[in-house]
Amino acid sequence: MTTRDTMELREDDIRSHYLAATEMLMGVDHTPRIGTARHAPVVAERSPGVAATGRRFRSTTPGLVTRSTARADGVRLLERIAEQDDDDPLTSPLQATVGQALRRALSIALAVGQEYARQTPLVELKKANLEGRLPADRKPEFTELLAAEALAVLYTFGNATAFLLAPHASERTAEIGPVEEVLTDNAPLALHGALWELDQAIAAHAQDDATLVATVLAYAEQLMAKVALRGQEAPRISGFTAASWRVEADKLTIAGFKPALAAKGTALTMTFKKPNEVVGNHIAKYQSLRLAKMLMAYDFDRKLNPFAEMGGFIFTFMGDGAPGTGKTTLIQMMAGLLNDYCKVAGYPFRYQNFSIDQIDSYQGKSGQNAKAFINNVLDPGVIGFGTIDDIDQIAGKRGDKQSSAGQQEVTAVFMEAFAGANTVVRGNCTFGMFSNYPENVDDALRQRSGARFLVDGPQTREDYIDILALLMGKNHEIPVGAHELFAAQEMKRAVAASFEGHSRPHEDGLLRVWDQVGRDIGKLDTIAKLGTYLKAIQEADPRFTGRAIKNITDAVKVRAMDFELPDEWMEQPDLFLFKPYDEKLAMIRGMTQKITVEMVIQEINRYADSEFRYADKSDEVAISNMVRDFGRQEEAKRRYLEGK
Missing domain, CATH: 3.40.50.300 (P-loop containing nucleotide triphosphate hydrolases)
Structure with a gap:
């Protein structure tokens, strides 16, 4: 049941982004700007003479004219997830669940970004920029709106990921440290940076299914914290923080920089007393x-x-x-x-x-x-x-x-x-x-x-x-x-x-x-x-x-x-x-x-x-503390005078 001021995020709008989200998980080209690469990207093994057929994601967002920062080896997150148990050639059910949750979270994030653009002048400015008729005096506004959209999309991605994976969490935890690659040029680039850093975190901390889920959850929480901090003073962010969207299929509510919580209990191992x-x-x-x-x-x-x-x-x-x-x-x-x-x-x-x-x-x-x-x-x-x-x-x-x-x-x-x-x-x-x-x-x-x-x-x-x-x-x-x-x-x-x-x-x-x-x-x-x-x-x-x-x-x-x-x-x-x-x-x-x-x-x-x-x-x-201090002072004074 939604409140009167909560808008429905339509399932059709979310699913319309499934293809783009899937392609991001299959492979994106991203050169890190802030973060430092510590682990090599996944390189798929191919038979000699067989050309690569993996598709790389390119932004199709209207109004964004960006230069590719492509490099020969992109970020293949689905392959990274699958390689965490080298001894099993098949993807485990939990690995598939993580992949599905990430695709769903990306799609929800892109849908929220789309809604934010519709409720602000961003749609109009993107169209004007694409057609080369963006007035010079509105370029600062365009930049600020793109940054706000990027923050909204990043936070929603982390929020939805944490919510969807919460029922699969175990007692295992992962300490991944603070996130660094938080980019606000535009929403697609922001998500590319997030996927690149998540790929690095999985490579460093995930050894099995339990630590894989723990690592993704830890990253989602750190991403939310970093983006919420950045968003406190971000201009034109009110279009996101003042709104609320409900994803009925998941029972998920997106309400600004407020984490959604999944109703999951904890398995207690303590010794109970009667x-x-x-x-x-x-x-x-x-x-x-x-x-x-x-x-x-x-x-x-x-x-x-x-x-x-x-x-x-x-x-x-x-x-x-x-x-x-x-x-x-x-x-x-x-x-x-x-x-x-x-x-x-x-x-x-x-x-x-x-x-x-x-x-x-x-x-x-x-x-x-x-x-x-x-x-x-x-x-x-x-x-x-x-x-x-x-x-x-x-x-x-x-x-x-x-x-x-x-x-x-x-x-x-x-x-x-x-x-x-x-x-x-x-x-x-x-x-x-x-x-x-x-x-x-x-x-x-x-x-x-x-x-x-x-x-x-x-x-x-x-x-x-x-x-x-x-x-x-x-x-x-x-x-x-x-x-x-x-x-x-x-x-x-x-x-x-x-x-x-x-x-x-x-x-x-x-x-x-x-x-x-x-x-x-x-x-x-x-x-x-x-x-x-x-x-x-x-x-x-x-x-x-x-x-x-x-x-x-x-x-x-x-x-x-x-x-x-x-x-x-x-x-x-x-x-x-x-x-x-x-x-x-x-x-x-x-x-x-x-x-x-x-x-x-x-x-x-x-x-x-x-x-x-x-x-x-x-x-x-x-x-008692003062008495002790006074005693120490007196003793120090006595020793000082004796030493003269």
């Missing part, structure tokens, strides 16, 4: 369980989740705790639940983790990696779960001289994605940030986590008995003793006790504010008194801003929907998952409860406790 294998962390475990089921309520037709519409959806959350308290186990549990639910429903599930090895020394590359991670998880065609483990090491604090440029880039991307002007929460995905040292995370980025999961691990005597019994396994006959195994992990009872524990603050700094407000205005039982308490917190910690209030109210709305979707709804999708959106919305509304003062107080204290905990740790770390 909820009963997570000991302690009651609130974090309970909210993770509920969030997994919330995500499954997403409606793929409406591209919206009823929970997101009602305001009770957790888009981002922060899980913090000391090392070894169970953060990784929570990730494994939630990913396992989503994976199982999606298998039953037949939904594509995509899990991705953004790790420290994606911070790159190349300028801009770390930001590109972060943006690709965000876009992959946000894809409205999948159920997505994105995690950022050890975010304090990945995203740098702004103004921190110890943070690398790559870390600063990542921080900027995450801040814009999680609560930026263009952020749209559909309810199909969630992002979890995890850290042992959340006080080292940039304040503004940390406050973009709508929910807080304190991952404090086993706490009670019962917790420690349960985790010992769980990890010991069954290869023993040691009696349990006077203890009912896992009774303390019974979810509802444990969660109720955990929430009730936040009826008063835990952190000393917040507790002082709580006591002072209680003495001044008495019991917090009205909105005015609750607002007074919030203002007192802000006076004690200026970092407690309006965004904190929004996060608290979102958490309260989640509490108002303090129910767990029945397991039967996940096991039998017809009971809920496959129902129309409006019916799902009505079913959820019927299960909600009224917001109470106790809920609001508990969520204020839970959130504020976390902020005071982070601030206290951050201040203590800063003070």
Whole structure:
């Protein structure tokens, strides 16, 4: 289904370019201008006396009078693809798929270029140039329009290639480096340069079918990034960026410099954990369980989740705790639940983790990696779960001289994605940030986590008995003793006790504010008194801003929907998952409860406790560092005076 402002890219227009696209893949003549040739072109073996019959592509675009840069050996991309498995004389099915995808992508790109020319004066100027009557004062305009068309065609080629090959991607990746041969004289020459550089990349990095697909996908992504960067300030590019085309046969939408995403899940190889294998962390475990089921309520037709519409959806959350308290186990549990639910429903599930090895020394590359991670998880065609483990090491604090440029880039991307002007929460995905040292995370980025999961691990005597019994396994006959195994992990009872524990603050700094407000205005039982308490917190910690209030109210709305979707709804999708959106919305509304003062107080204290905990740790770390620096200065001064 297309929106009103999206035009259809007709199939007949696309197929009219199949011949030209096929000839490009069979052979083009191109002498590189910017890139450096590192691999010899494919030279077809022929019997003696047999003349070459391969056809070379020549531009037939009206209005373009160009000189050939032909050389004896052209770029034969189809032959390059076929030679990647020298031991097999036949083309493999995946090699044929790559060739078909490239032809389709080239044809779509040429069709988009044709549409761009029709919607701008370019068609008229090409005709005038061909007839030799192009006015001198319009030559700069003609040059700019040709360059804009070339950028539009190049980006569409990369975009369509990545989209069409995404379902064939494996776990293999290829690091091909940035693309160089980006030419903007005209669209055909731009595509020739792209095919030449893709040929070089395949020769260097593709050894089998899996690496062939990985190499082509890597090239498409690098091409899109380079062209989008060039197109930011390109004149007359608005004819491309302001338009949107839909290729219905492929379910592909071309919308300017915005990557199209194919609905493909990921095959997970992690070790999943069952909820009963997570000991302690009651609130974090309970909210993770509920969030997994919330995500499954997403409606793929409406591209919206009823929970997101009602305001009770957790888009981002922060899980913090000391090392070894169970953060990784929570990730494994939630990913396992989503994976199982999606298998039953037949939904594509995509899990991705953004790790420290994606911070790159190349300028801009770390930001590109972060943006690709965000876009992959946000894809409205999948159920997505994105995690950022050890975010304090990945995203740098702004103004921190110890943070690398790559870390600063990542921080900027995450801040814009999680609560930026263009952020749209559909309810199909969630992002979890995890850290042992959340006080080292940039304040503004940390406050973009709508929910807080304190991952404090086993706490009670019962917790420690349960985790010992769980990890010991069954290869023993040691009696349990006077203890009912896992009774303390019974979810509802444990969660109720955990929430009730936040009826008063835990952190000393917040507790002082709580006591002072209680003495001044008495019991917090009205909105005015609750607002007074919030203002007192802000006076004690200026970092407690309006965004904190929004996060608290979102958490309260989640509490108002303090129910767990029945397991039967996940096991039998017809009971809920496959129902129309409006019916799902009505079913959820019927299960909600009224917001109470106790809920609001508990969520204020839970959130504020976390902020005071982070601030206290951050201040203590800063003070310790200053004390250490002063000690070093004094020691240096002493040694200096002794050496005189």
